Amino acid sequence: MTEAAPLPRNGGFDYLIVGAGFAGAVLAERLARDAGKRVLIVDRRPHIGGNAYDRYDDAGILIHPYGPHIFHTNSKDVFEYLSRFTAWRPYEHRVLASVDGQQLPIPINLDTVNGLYGLNLTAFEVESFFASVAEPVEQVRTSEDVVVSKVGRDLYQKFFRGYTRKQWGLDPSELDASVTARVPTRTNRDNRYFTDTYQAMPLHGYTRMFEAMLDHPNIKVMLNTDYREIVDLVPWGHMIYTGPVDAFFDHCHGKLPYRSLDFVHETHPVEQFQAVGTVNYPNDYGYTRISEFKHITGQRHPHTSVVYEYPRAEGDPYYPVPRPENAELYKKYEALTRTRTDVTFVGRLATYRYYNMDQVVAQALATYRRLQGDKAEATER
Ligand code: FAD
Ligand code: UDP
Known part of the structure; x- marks a missing residue:
């Protein structure tokens, strides 16, 4: 001591x-x-x-x-x-987004595009696909610009627009580019949420x-x-x-605006609730995502606990x-x-x-x- x-x-x-x-x-x-x-x-x-x-x-x-x-x-x-x-x-975090009745990898990658559109593109072909749907933007300023300039409007609307409007109470066009730029776009099959050296x-x-x-x-x-x-x-x-x-x-x-969240915690009498640590719900429900802790912590237990995040304007300041x-x-x-x-x-x-x-x-x-x-x-x- x-x-x-x-x-x-x-x-x-x-x-x-x-x-x-x-x-x-x-x-x-x-x-x-x-x-x-x-x-x-x-x-x-x-x-x-x-x-x-x-x-x-x-x-x-x-x-x-x-x-x-x-x-x-x-x-x-x-x-x-x-x-x-x-x-x-x-621990490497993996996230799926619930879109059009499927659970698809987010960040958007090769499997997301193939799964969503029923295609069988290669990594090389998906690059041309993104180029063909991307909407050129003179200067990337907003969170809408970031996404539509890379993957076009359909993927933007399915994966980003609804989630962002729910999470922030604002349209992506009203938020700095840095917000959605946190989530990259990939042409490979890497389905990890983060690619940092230490995870x-x-x-x-x-x-x-x-x-x-x-x-x-x-x-x-x-x-x-x-x-x-x-x-x-x-x-x-x-x-x-x-x-x-x-x-x-x-x-x-x-x-000074800070975005808040309500956290709703539940325990279920099953070993596993969902396939990965977090499932995002960009277009349905009042919550943005459900996370299951045992995936993240590695704990073994016959039951499982999850949390739902409901964005709020008022409450404890989180963002x-x-x-x-x-x-x-x-x-x-x-x-x-x-x-x-x-x-x-x-x-x-x-x-x-x-x-x-x-x-x-x-x-x-x-x-x-x-x-x-x-x-x-x-x-x-
Ligand atoms: P805080 O952790 O907010 O600590 C500030 C403390 O100050 C609080 O405990 C508060 O009670 C206290 N305080 C405030 N006012 C007073 C007062 N008047 N008197 C006494 N005490 C006071 N980061 C990641 O890297 N990975 C993630 O996966 C991740 N997920 C997140 C998920 C959510 C839902 C949120 C909200 C954040 C997430 N973050 C994540 C970000 C992470 O929480 C923050 O970067 C980090 O916790 C910030 O630390 P801090 O000390 O700045 O603030
Ligand atoms: N985002 C989105 N759809 C997703 C995931 C993220 O639109 O499926 C946008 C949304 O605006 C979100 C931001 O990207 O607030 C950053 O996402 P991240 O997962 O980093 O948010 P955090 O974990 O900090 O809440």
Whole structure:
């Protein structure tokens, strides 16, 4: 065990970290373990892990209460960093989309096109097929442009338009290209959702990994606590804030849109509910997708648990909404963050970026290096 650092002179904490998700936990870990700082990390939820939190449900099945979280990254640094806190189980996610009465691979690939249209094209021929149906777009700006310029209108309408309208409450033409660009198009038969170098799930789950990160004598964890309840009671030197940026500034420039979801969890008395980890429903039902956890975690159990995702305008903030007017509004809040030299803003909600877990870890590690650099510079001055 590491010796606890002496308390700062005022008896308080060097850092108050708001939010115990990836952004907060990485910074708490680095500041305590690497820099010997005393850290108080608070979360208003009753658990650590943020949206990546997992737990065993009443049936004894490991579930992700906030929707399926699949870890994937191309960053060796991020993977090696997290590997200090968990062993891994290799897992490559596969997704089918329910379209025209069939379940077909998404991202769209050779098998998707052959299955949908009853064709027998080769990889070479499907490339010409895409070229023949693609609608040229002068400048790819929106989420509609990305898809129609690659695979044409029919595939766009069947696989993307309905899903996107449901998920975001907006037409793809109203969203930045970056949203649907997350899902590529393939001419081969690769039916993996991701192609990253590292694809694996924490062997004992995310929560166990977070527990290992935060297990340090210099880190105090306070749950069920909105930071506003304690911010004036507990002395702290610097704050790291990972909640929604507009809430920090009391929505003074108006509400920054975050998309929400309702998660409906079910357990079924069968071993397997569906063929793959996630099935997308672009055109039917109020939900966008159903995910079955045992595929993802590898757990064996006679029963199985699934989650349905119903997109909502109101509720807990889960997704920033990438579109030009929101970027403009975010800029106003970003300008305010620069006036708060006592606070650092990190993570998906605080920097209003549609980041995956690995990107948040990378952002948090970079933030740590910057904080250490700033300190070194201040000492030199
Ligand atoms: P969060 O995890 O949101 O943590 C922020 C924390 O701050 C929360 O716990 C919140 O309670 C707390 N907080 C906020 N305000 C306050 C306050 N006032 N006082 C105290 N605490 C506060 N990424 C992937 O890489 N792969 C996936 O498969 C994947 N699937 C996803 C599925 C869904 C449905 C969603 C919503 C996201 C998914 N993600 C996935 C993204 C992933 O969840 C995020 O990248 C990551 O969890 C963000 O970490 P964070 O620390 O920035 O934010
Ligand atoms: N998308 C779609 N159809 C699909 C899968 C994705 O239209 O079958 C679009 C949709 O707009 C979605 C975006 O692509 O929000 C990004 O998909 P991803 O699976 O990365 O979403 P996430 O897992 O972040 O919710």
